[in-house]
Amino acid sequence: VQKAIAFARRAHSGQLRKTGEPYLSHCVHTGKILAALVPAEGER
Known part of the structure; x- marks a missing residue:
């Protein structure tokens, strides 16, 4: 993600x-916003 932002x-x-x-x-x-709405990998 950091590379994409850069x-x-x-x-x-x-x-x-x-x-x-x-x-x-x-x-x-x-x-x-999307990060807050989509559960993390371990939270599904």
């Missing part, structure tokens, strides 16, 4: 959302 950070460097936030912020926030 890649996305480089790929979208300087890109902004319509709100002025960095483009990657949406992806990170969405990932956090």
Whole structure:
């Protein structure tokens, strides 16, 4: 996951959302929501 975030950070460097936030912020926030909703491997 860390490698993917680093890649996305480089790929979208300087890109902004319509709100002025960095483009990657949406992806990170969405990932956090999904991580909270999906049980970890040992919790199934």
